[in-house]
Amino acid sequence: MSNSPELLAALATVHDPELRRPITELGMVESAVLSQGTATVKILLTIAGCPMRSTIQDEATAALQAVAGVHQVNVNLGVMDPQQRADLRESLASRRTPFSDPSSLTRVIAVASGKGGVGKSSITANLACQLASQGLKVGLIDADVHGFSIPSLMGISQNPTRVDDMILPPVAHGVKVISIGMFLDSNQPVIWRGPMLHRALEQFLSDVYFGDLDYLFLDLPPGTGDMAISVSQLLPNSELLVVTTPQSTATEVAERAGTIALQTDQKVIGVVENMSFLQLPDGTRMEVFGSGGGAKLSDSLSQQLDYPVQLLTQIPLEESVRVGSDEGRPVVLSSPQSPAAFALRELAGKLDQRPRGLAGRSLPMSF
Template identity: 75%
Template sequence: MSTPEILKQALSTVIDPELRRPITELNMVESATMDGGTAVVKVLLTIAGCPLRSTIEADVHRAVAGLDGVDAVQVQLGVMSPEQRQALRDSLASRRTPFSDPQSLTRVIAVASGKGGVGKSSITVNLAAAMATQGLKVGLIDADVHGFSIPALMGITQNPTRVDDMILPPVAHGVKVISIGMFLDSNQPVIWRGPMLHRALEQFLSDVYFGDLDILLLDLPPGTGDIAISVSQLLPNSELLVITTPQSTATQVAERAGTIALQTKQKVIGVVENMSFLRLPDGSRMEIFGSGGGQILSTSLAGQLGYPTPLMAQIPLEETLRSGSDSGVPVVLTAPDSAVGQALTELAAQLTRRPRGLSGKSLPLSL
């Protein structure tokens, strides 16, 4: 191979931190040449204020510096022209996974609860992080517009990057994440009615570039309001995972969140009982919020929906889950060997055991 080809091959290992594809594939490498022992690489950023320019520069330097004959690396950063950005958008748009398409291979799981305070968002971010560690391509939408919490739970402080009318979601712990909280200047309240909420979710699905995902998770607001209805309309193939606590009142309210599937025609894939028990130093269990609520909910939903809705996990109450949430690093990453970390990792494994494939999909064939 010629010297430019060798450099391009090395640069193909550099992954754009937002688009999650090689910079060579995205046509971000304008030139790569040798000047004596110095490799000179010119990279075109998508926008002038790219927040991750230093990351790209460092990755390019690292990819080229180890090549034979390279004594120094000079990285020159430029900016794409409007025409180049348009070509990039067109190439990405052609690869967007249409999540609402019945033939989409992306599994969409909406995490629901009847009431707030049952740990639904904490479970959602841990499932996303655990699935990403399994090597899956995972997206996460914070659909709780009024009570958004996902950015803090995932430790995200940067804003999404805009490439004209396309939004690139920040990536945290290997998960592409979008939330209305990323577009606000401070912790201001969002005071919107139904049509605005529907439009926000619609834009998250159409304007945000997630790429080709294996799993798309949605953190729904509690209850059976506008967003729950919008999800069923915009993502008719989505499935519901219902979160409750052992408490009887929480179980009764969570049942409503599950039986909404009778009207929306979604499938409830299972029930998760959070805060099931507290493990004491002597090894015994203290059931602070009672017991049996998750199984009661599972049995009740199965009877009403007409198919099994298993109790998929009983998540213990541990301080490590709370501290991980406060620090913005899910407990499945900070304490994977803890009881709560193991329970959440196993739950993620259960949800991903159904392989991604073409089974049951119609294929376009031509003679």
Template identity: 60%
Template sequence: MTGPSEDAVREALTGVIDPEIRRNIVELDMVESIDIDGGKVTVTVLLTIAGCPLKDTITRDTEAAVARVDGVTEVSVVLGTMSPEQRKAMKEKLQGSGTRDIPFNRPESLTKVYAVASGKGGVGKSSVTANLAVSLADKGLRVGIVDADIYGFSIPGMLGLSGKPTRVDEMILPQVAHNVKVMSIGMFVPPSQAVVWRGPMLHRALQQFLTDVFWGDLDVLLLDLPPGTGDIAISVAQLLPDSELLVVTTPQSAAAQVAERAGSIATQTKQTLAGVIENMSWMEMPDGTRMEVFGSGGGASVAENLTATLEREVPLLAQIPLDTRLREGSDAGTPVVLGSPESPAAQAFDSLAESLRRRSRGLSGRSLGLSPV
């Protein structure tokens, strides 16, 4: 039997994706050599760092990809580690050389950035963020989450993430859960440890999440903001001036009044308010009736009042019902949109994701880099 060609093996390796960087190992120059002896193929793969936590995944995927090439009878994978020079070259390929900036502010960026805000805690803002992100990713979009609630971080637990992200020198690789890239201060401190920082430190942490983390080309970036209109909300407006606000409230009138204040910050920060999301709208009973545990009308009231305040249409984008499966999924690290896709809450998130997905990345007002010949 004739052995495989090196070109065929290399082509197969383009299907092996680095789990953290989300690019193929050939593009990342991680394939150091391919040795072929008849039907036996030995591939040497250079890991970005020694002791890469996902080396077993890369090894397994490499073996499987090469084994599918015609003429291959045996596959051996040898792991090495990139030199500092090789890591530098890879980082420059991914992030470019020179001063680091926020990639989402570049003129060529087409990423839609949504800051998920609330007037008060306890309205389910983080569960909305997690489920919305996973639903968008399930529709084929490339999605990231910045857990900007530095004091009350909860996104890693809701998505089943643990441990620390990988660092390649100064570049941080976000962890990935359910095809969503995630970065949170909760990945750097023990779950029970309090974060006691003043405003400048909060600003710097958020800035580092946006500049030092390799996000790649995202369709949507969601920021889970802390409640209220404090330091982080102001920093988001400064660091991401084109970000749009999604205001989360419950039907309760007291919560709605506070939510209006969170939305009206757009008048001072000049951000766009994408819409209002009403969470915990009702509980569906076994007989098909609805129990309005927290009253009704809060979300519509917030949307109407913000429309009047901002003098532009602010829609009520979704009403998410109370559902014990939503809480159970958050505790288990499996969002309800994946664990119970037929549930009323999951279907409401799916409709919300579809409405935001239709607000696709646009080219209006952007240069295409073309010039007449």
């Protein structure tokens, strides 16, 4: 019996949670037959232990129940054979966005700081979640291999799915996320030197299927070490967003993280001052870490880089940021009305002002 066009149309609305594409496009629907009001469907999972099997089954069932004339639904799950997985990998590989290609439409933003403890990772997670909530396609690489924290900040506990030599990143709050922490059995330290760090980033960019992205964020380790250099080599089109606190010592070391752009030919797109002040109950502000550091860093980088580097926002020190981070729901989602969330949304809006399109880009042509 041939497949039902009505059932296939309904299943086209079901997306694989990891690949974020319709299961019909991915070759996952082996059969979809409608007979006397009963819809019988077989869906092929990429691997036997697919962590999203129940999600796919539930969404497929719901989609089929909405089809006119369907009174009963039977969704059976199978597993792709090696050839079908090979075909899937080939179809996905042809759609991978070459992030290092000058013609890529993906904007790559590396979030840097001079020292740890300034909130760089939480800002990265919040920016990614905010832009994803606006309907943009966003990826996030935790490039801080020695001090990874993104999985916890994003509330991710599941491991990436492997389809042979391809890695499917977990999706949290609409963001595709990858981190070395997802490959460790426990909270063990990563004791690697430079070449291994470079190889880890290289594999994140080549083996992980992100698909077509509007934005790719990288949470860099603090300072100007091996990973910062690797990012500039593997992603020459990446831009730097520098995070500091108002404290003078934080500003001085953040300046080094920004001026690395002189050697790497990256562009510094702005400065973010985090923990700028603490709003007291009586309405006054307590400047816990001093004041003026962000503006000072902005002026210094503008002079040294010879182009304007703006102070994009000042984010207040709030308990809600810490609470959201501990719960795995960044503050832009967990407490959207808070002043910190407002500042982060404002920052995301400024980053997203650059048009993403084909204007001004050369296109490959064949005759």
